[in-house]
Amino acid sequence: xxxxxxxxxxxxIESFGDDDAPLVLLAGGTTMLSWPDALCxxxxxxxxxxxxxxxxxxxxxxxxxxxxxxxxxRDLAADAAALVGALGGGPAHLAGIGVGGMVAQVAALDHxxxxxxxxxxxxxxxxxxxVDDDLPDHDGAVMGRLFARPxxxxxxREAVAEFAAAGAEILGDDPAAAxxxxxxxxxxxxxxxxxxxLANQLGLVFAGLDCxxxxxxxxxxIEIPALVVHGxxxxxxxxxxxxxxAREIPGARLLILEEAATAIPDAAAGEVxxxxxxxx
Numbered sequence: 001x002x003x004x005x006x007x008x009x010x011x012x013i014e015s016f017g018d019d020d021a022p023l024v025l026l027a028g029g030t031t032m033l034s035w036p037d038a039l040c041x042x043x044x045x046x047x048x049x050x051x052x053x054x055x056x057x058x059x060x061x062x063x064x065x066x067x068x069x070x071x072x073x074r075d076l077a078a079d080a081a082a083l084v085g086a087l088g089g090g091p092a093h094l095a096g097i098g099v100g101g102m103v104a105q106v107a108a109l110d111h112x113x114x115x116x117x118x119x120x121x122x123x124x125x126x127x128x129x130x131v132d133d134d135l136p137d138h139d140g141a142v143m144g145r146l147f148a149r150p151x152x153x154x155x156x157r158e159a160v161a162e163f164a165a166a167g168a169e170i171l172g173d174d175p176a177a178a179x180x181x182x183x184x185x186x187x188x189x190x191x192x193x194x195x196x197x198l199a200n201q202l203g204l205v206f207a208g209l210d211c212x213x214x215x216x217x218x219x220x221x222i223e224i225p226a227l228v229v230h231g232x233x234x235x236x237x238x239x240x241x242x243x244x245x246a247r248e249i250p251g252a253r254l255l256i257l258e259e260a261a262t263a264i265p266d267a268a269a270g271e272v273x274x275x276x277x278x279x280x
Contacts (some may be wrong), residue, residue: 046273063191
């Protein structure tokens with residue numbers, strides 16, 4: 001792992017594969033560890049240079065004030081394009097997961113020359129907040145259980161890991177995998193202050209982010225090959241959100257992971273990698 005400076009900001013990155021191979025850039029949601037090791041390794045074995053990176057205010061990237069971020073969604077999109085330039089080998093296949101999928105959509109629209117293909121995983125086409133009337137919102141019962149829990153002591157690594165495992169069980173993800181992932185994220189988080197931990201563990205920095213203007217109405221203008229991947233059991237962003245994105249991006253392929261929820265299970269890494277490699 002290392003950092004690359006773009007727009008005066010340090011972005012944490014980790015690379016897999018041959019530096020001379022075609023570039024696949026994986027935008028974290030919010031940390032790079034949202035992208036499973038198994039998927040990165042499969043993509044690298046398929047002849048790609050894979051670079052996963054932390055969004056601002058997460059992981060090894062610059063941390064400012066996660067409660068009042070001094071940047072916008074469009075700035076994060078510009079980071080992705082600038083990172084391609086800094087790494088070389090563009091245009092790149094850009095992929096985003098969760099809130100990183102929102103970054104990836106805007107990046108593909110605002111900086112089309114930087115990208116050759118687009119993969120969107122477990123995301124939706126509108127910013128955090130009230131959802132469009134035709135899109136399914138978060139499952140109310142699940143969200144009630146998820147956010148009714150008391151927060152852990154963020155200085156206690158094991159308590160944070162257990163909190164993540166319990167949340168994964170509510171969401172339909174693998175609790176053991178979530179526990180291990182949360183511990184890894186904790187190890188990379190620059191401090192135990194609640195706002196910093198919430199940005200890294202839950203991506204709550206997006207709650208304070210300026211995401212204007214809307215971009216859903218522009219999706220028909222994406223001209224690069226696109227893949228939309230979504231877990232059938234995802235109750236945070238129900239599958240109708242993915243179906244809408246796939247309808248609105250011309251020629252997009254929709255891949256539904258029948259046994260997945262919000263995370264990409266290691267068991268699905270081969271299927272997702274294969275679909276991404278086929279895209280370009």
